[in-house]
Amino acid sequence: xxxxxxxxxxxxxxxxxxxxxxxxxxxxxxxxxxxxxxxxxxxxxxxxxxxxxxxxxxxxxxxxxxxxxxxxxxxxxxxxxxxxxxxxxxxxxxxxxxxxxxxxxxxxxxxxxxxxxxxxxxxxxxxxxxxxxxxxxxxxxxxxxxxxxxxxxxxxxxxxxxxxxxxxxxxxxxxxxxxxxxxxxxxxxxxxxxxxxxxxxxxxxxxxxxxxxxxxxxxxxxxxxxxxxxxxxxxxxxxxxxxxxxxxxxxxxxxxxxxxxxxxxxxxxxxxxxxxxxxxxxxxxxxxxxxxxxxx
Amino acid sequence: xxxxxxxxxxxxxxxxxxxxxxxxxxxxxxxxxxxxxxxxxxxxxxxxxxxxxxxxxxxxxxxxxxxxxxxxxxxxxxxxxxxxxxxxxxxxxxxxxxxxxxxxxxxxxxxxxxxxxxxxxxxxxxxxxxxxxxxxxxxxxxxxxxxxxxxxxxxxxxxxxxxxxxxxxxxxxxxxxxxxxxxxxxxxxxxxxxxxxxxxxxxxxxxxxxxxxxxxxxxxxxxxxxxxxxxxxxxxxxxxxxxxxxxxxxxxxxxxxxxxxxxxxxxxxxxxxxxxxxxxxxxxxxxxxxxxxxxxxxxxxxxxxxxxxxxxxxxxxxxxxxxxxxxxxxxxxxxxxxxxxxxxxxxxxxxxxxxxxxxxxxxxxxxxxxxxxxxxxxxxxxxxxxxxxxxxxxxxxxxxxxxxxxxxxxxxxxxxxxxxxxxxxxxxxxxxxxxxxxxxxxxxxxxxxxxxxxxxxxxxxxxxxxxxxxxxxxxxxxxxxxxxxxx
Numbered sequence: 130x131x132x133x134x135x136x137x138x139x140x141x142x143x144x145x146x147x148x149x150x151x152x153x154x155x156x157x158x159x160x161x162x163x164x165x166x167x168x169x170x171x172x173x174x175x176x177x178x179x180x181x182x183x184x185x186x187x188x189x190x191x192x193x194x195x196x197x198x199x200x201x202x203x204x205x206x207x208x209x210x211x212x213x214x215x216x217x218x219x220x221x222x223x224x225x226x227x228x229x230x231x232x233x234x235x236x237x238x239x240x241x242x243x244x245x246x247x248x249x250x251x252x253x254x255x256x257x258x259x260x261x262x263x264x265x266x267x268x269x270x271x272x273x274x275x276x277x278x279x280x281x282x283x284x285x286x287x288x289x290x291x292x293x294x295x296x297x298x299x300x301x302x303x304x305x306x307x308x309x310x311x312x313x314x315x316x317x318x319x320x321x322x323x324x325x326x327x328x329x330x331x332x333x334x335x336x337x338x339x340x341x342x343x344x345x346x347x348x349x350x351x352x353x354x355x356x357x358x359x360x361x362x363x364x365x366x367x368x369x370x371x372x373x374x375x376x377x378x379x380x381x382x383x384x385x386x387x388x389x390x391x392x393x394x395x396x397x398x399x400x401x402x403x404x405x406x407x408x409x410x411x412x413x414x415x416x417x418x419x420x421x422x423x424x425x
Numbered sequence: 426x427x428x429x430x431x432x433x434x435x436x437x438x439x440x441x442x443x444x445x446x447x448x449x450x451x452x453x454x455x456x457x458x459x460x461x462x463x464x465x466x467x468x469x470x471x472x473x474x475x476x477x478x479x480x481x482x483x484x485x486x487x488x489x490x491x492x493x494x495x496x497x498x499x500x501x502x503x504x505x506x507x508x509x510x511x512x513x514x515x516x517x518x519x520x521x522x523x524x525x526x527x528x529x530x531x532x533x534x535x536x537x538x539x540x541x542x543x544x545x546x547x548x549x550x551x552x553x554x555x556x557x558x559x560x561x562x563x564x565x566x567x568x569x570x571x572x573x574x575x576x577x578x579x580x581x582x583x584x585x586x587x588x589x590x591x592x593x594x595x596x597x598x599x600x601x602x603x604x605x606x607x608x609x610x611x612x613x614x615x616x617x618x619x620x621x622x623x624x625x626x627x628x629x630x631x632x633x634x635x636x637x638x639x640x641x642x643x644x645x646x647x648x649x650x651x652x653x654x655x656x657x658x659x660x661x662x663x664x665x666x667x668x669x670x671x672x673x674x675x676x677x678x679x680x681x682x683x684x685x686x687x688x689x690x691x692x693x694x695x696x697x698x699x700x701x702x703x704x705x706x707x708x709x710x711x712x713x714x715x716x717x718x719x720x721x722x723x724x725x726x727x728x729x730x731x732x733x734x735x736x737x738x739x740x741x742x743x744x745x746x747x748x749x750x751x752x753x754x755x756x757x758x759x760x761x762x763x764x765x766x767x768x769x770x771x772x773x774x775x776x777x778x779x780x781x782x783x784x785x786x787x788x789x790x791x792x793x794x795x796x797x798x799x800x801x802x803x804x805x806x807x808x809x810x811x812x813x814x815x816x817x818x819x820x821x822x823x824x825x826x827x828x829x830x831x832x833x834x835x836x837x838x839x840x841x842x843x844x845x846x847x848x849x850x851x852x853x854x855x856x857x858x859x860x861x862x863x864x865x866x867x868x869x870x871x872x873x874x875x876x877x878x879x880x881x882x883x884x885x886x887x888x889x890x891x892x893x894x895x896x897x898x899x900x901x902x903x904x905x906x907x908x909x910x911x912x
Contacts, residue, residue, distance in 0.1 A: 172559035173585040255671070259735060260727035283671060283730025285887050369672055372729040372883035373890075388556050390872050391581075 159404060166397035173391065184398035194399070197377040200289045204296070204378065205357035211297040213349045216304030217342070221334050223305070224312045225320075236309065239302035247299075251366030254295045258282045282368050285375035292367050292376060296360070304349055311345035312338060347418045354414075355407040379403050510541035511806040513813070514568035516557065517798075520548035527829045535816055542809055562587055569804040570814070575611045575794040576868035577699070577875075579620055582799055584910075588619040589800040594811050595621065603818045608795040608835040611862045620797035621814050622835035624826075627752045627793030627852055627862070628678055629775040636663060636746040648686075648715065648781035655723035658746050667745035668724040669736030674867055675728075676882035677875075678749060679719065679778075681866040682792040683712035686780045690787045690861075699871035699906040704899050708785050713892035715781060717885060723747075729886050741766055749778065752793070752852045756831040759846055775848065777855060791859035794868070795835045871906035874899060 166184050168177040188194050223235055242250070257264045258281035266278045281291040315337065323333050339346075361380035364370060370377040370385060377385070379399055387396035519528055525548055532546045547568065549557055554572055561567050567587055573579040582588040595601050596618055601609065608622040637644070640661050645651040655665035670676045684693060688708035696702040720728075725736060725745070739745040741758065743766075750758070757763050759770035780788035798817075800810050816822060823834035828844040833852060840849055856862075867875040881895030890898075 172563040173581045173587070255732060255735065258730060260730045261725065261739070262735075278727075280727030280730025283727055283887075285884070285889060371671065371673055371880070372887055373880045388559065390876070391559075 162397050162400050162404070165394060166401045168394045168397075169392075171391035171393050177394075180394065184395045187395060188398050188402065193374045193377055193382060194379075196374065197379045197382045200376065200378050201358050201360065203289060204293055204360055205354045207293050207297065208300070208353045208357050209350065212301050212304045213346065213353055215297075216301050216349070217308050217339070217346065219301065219305045220308035220312055221338050224309060225330060225334070225338075236306065240306050241302070242299045243303035243306075245299070247362045248366055250295060250299055251363070254291070254367065255282070258291050282376070283372055285373055288368055288372060288376035289364075292363050295367070296363055304353070307349065308342060308345060311342040315341045344418075347414060351411055351414050354410050358403060358407050358410070508541060509539050509809050509812055511809045512543040512545065513570065513804070513806050513809050514545040514547065515570040515798075516547045516549065516554065516561070516568040517572045518549050518551055518554035520550050524830055527826055530825075530829075531817060531822060534822075535813055539809075539812075542813075544813070565803075567801045567803070569801050569806060569810050570798050571801065573620055573797050573799045574868050575620075575797060576864045577871050578868055579612065579797065579799060580614055583614050583619050587799075587802055589802040589804065589807070590617050591619060591621065591800060592617045600815060600818070603815075603820075603837060604835050605837060605856060607856060607859060607862050611794050611864055612797050620799045621818065622795030622797050623817065624753070624796045625793070625833040625835045625856070626795070627791055627856055628682065628749065628778075629752060629852065629855070630666075630747050630778050631740070631750045631755075631758060631773055631775045632747045633740070633743060633745075633772050634774050635772045636743060640746075644776050645779045647779050651779045652718060652722040655719075659722075664725060664739060664745040665723040666719075666725070666747045666749065667736040667740040668720075668728045668748070669731035669733045670728040670883065670886060671730065671732045673879040673883055674865075675733050675749070676716070676886065677867045677878050678792065678865065679716050680712060680878060680882065681863055681869075682778045682790075683715050684709065684786070684866065685790040685792070685863045686786045686788055687712040687715065687784045688786050690790065693786075696903070697869050699874070699903075699910045702871070702874065702903040702906060704874075704896065704903050709899070710892050710896050711784070713882075713885070713895055716882070717892060720886060729883055741769060750775075752849065753832050755846070755848055755852075759848065760831065770846065773848065775851070787860065789858070789860040790863045791855055791861075792863040792865070793856070794862055794864040871902075871909065873902040873905045873909070877902035 165177070167179060167181060169180045169183070170177040219239060223232055223239075227235060245253075256262070258266075260266050260278060260280040260283065263281075265281065269275065269277045279287055282288045319337050319341075320333055323337060328336070359380055360378045361384065364376055364378050364381045365384070368376045370381045379402065383396045383399040383403070386392045386399065515528075515532070517528055519525055528546060528548065532544045536542055536544055545568075558567075558571060558573075561571075562582070562585070573582060579588070595604075596609070604622060605625070608625060609618060612618060612620040612622060632644070636658070640658060640663065642654045642657050643650075645654050658665045668675060688696075688706050692706050692708070696704050696706070725731060725739070728736070736745070737748060737750075737754075737757065740748040741764070758765050758773050761767055777791060780786075798814060800807075800814075804810055818836050820836055820839055823836035823839035824841075824844055826832060826834050827840045827849070831845065831849070833840055833845075833849055840853055842850060866878055870878070877895070877898040881890055881898050884890035885892065885895055
């Protein structure tokens, strides 16, 4: 009895440090951030002023907030299609179609962008998008279409798309490698049996590969979508939200308000919105996926 | 993607303020609160790595560039003073390995001369220092001496009661004679001095003498002549002025000087003060229109997609004839070790942005501003702090900065042909001729007004706004700014 109780107690004791850390560094900040979003305050005005829901009302009336939210959604949609969809297809091609040493070669080629620091990637793409000396515009001129030349990240209409494109270039290979790992766990016999039964490669992909990497797909979806709502560095490095605030995401708009505009309460409100969105997405996806594992 | 390591921000934007009060809250909670807001972002972006921001400083206003050390010796003697003692802290923004050794040396020399004084020197990067100053301010842990840009950034500390009044110590003693007067004016708020200048920076049009001579153009002395020069150069296939505006401030730097040309200085002083700003003078729209004209005739097209640094490459390679630069960038243009092409130093000269004829403003102001040190109003060691700042402003110490970093010091007589290049000496002449310094438009104004200019000019270059549209935004921002300081 006593030993059992002690053991139960000691298991709590072992958990305590981790629980404390999570509470102090995750849950307390989340809750306090929500509290702060009801105040108007900044570093230079040491007293917080209660403003109720004003920050949220301002948020709803702020066109840049909506613009940033749209940019995040665009980021998510494109990333799902290209990173998750494209990564899956790429992985399947590398696993099933490409053979021998080319397999390793292409894996490395596609993965390399994911290993480059974002700052470096940002500078690289600033050159690629440069309207005077950039690769893309020079290529367009070479093709005989100078009218298509743009300052890709310097025009309000194209800036966010230029950043999104850079992200796809950088991250698709990363997602692909994770899919390859998942695919390698699929027993070969399933494919062999299917091919003996006359299945085409495409059919094998749809009926064997896709269902059996489902868990990885869900994980990638969660990571990609929440990643898309948390995008910060890419935008900060490439355009800092410009031109004319056209390429802000919620993350950069939060940062700008907190540390440039000195509107900490407003920034906290944006932070709460980001939290609610990503939390909701995670809950929905986990709920949707429960008990749907596929096994053959 | 979100799981990538977080990389720091080289963001160049200015910073703003809201209504400040002289009350100190509970420190720890406020630090935590600040951290919370940051965490909502940072933990979200990725907790896997916190790379220190390393991206190239985007705004040389604030992250200046200088010449590499040129074999300096002879440590200047510390000021002789009664035995001072105590421990003080300093927060500055020169952590870049190119610039850090200077401040380390100054502190070390001072401590050698004053064995009972201990100085804790903290160096940060350009952007992190803004975040750190906010966190330290909120928690009541401001260092005894801290870095500040001139303009509204400094005014926030003044309004919040965090900055010590240095008027008596500097202005009413001989100490003031150490500084170029224009630099002290730039750091005065409501007639009182709250900061001492540590560097000197001005904005001028650098040009390639050889390209000018080869194409038979003269240095323009009026705005109309400048546009003509641009047309001539363009006709010969040369890019007139290299211009990159990805981060917005390069366009704002043109407007800084143009506003002084088109709007009377007294009106500017009233409008740049958030409590009285209205921006209704017709000169403001004329200044924006002048910038639009310069853009059409002279500037690189599609400039929002080009960074200032990339544009500078065109100037250095002799493809562009001019660039509007800060004098702290001269090192990049003249020093081979910093990437300047061999012999470019001899080709490079500069002129002040030509003024339009007959405009209502005052053409004798020169764009630029000193960076500065402020003193914590709660410092326990005012005697040590003042003595240290006086030491920094002594001629040998200042001269050493010019020699080590290639930057001009705000100290009278600190630059000479012995310790710096000829262009820097000419800049000093310009500054001495100037009636006053025109502080950067994006740091002298309240943040809402600054943002309206930063965004509006980008929109103008993108073709989505006219000068009148931009001015409407600025006026709306001025209303907001007024509300923010009168709360």
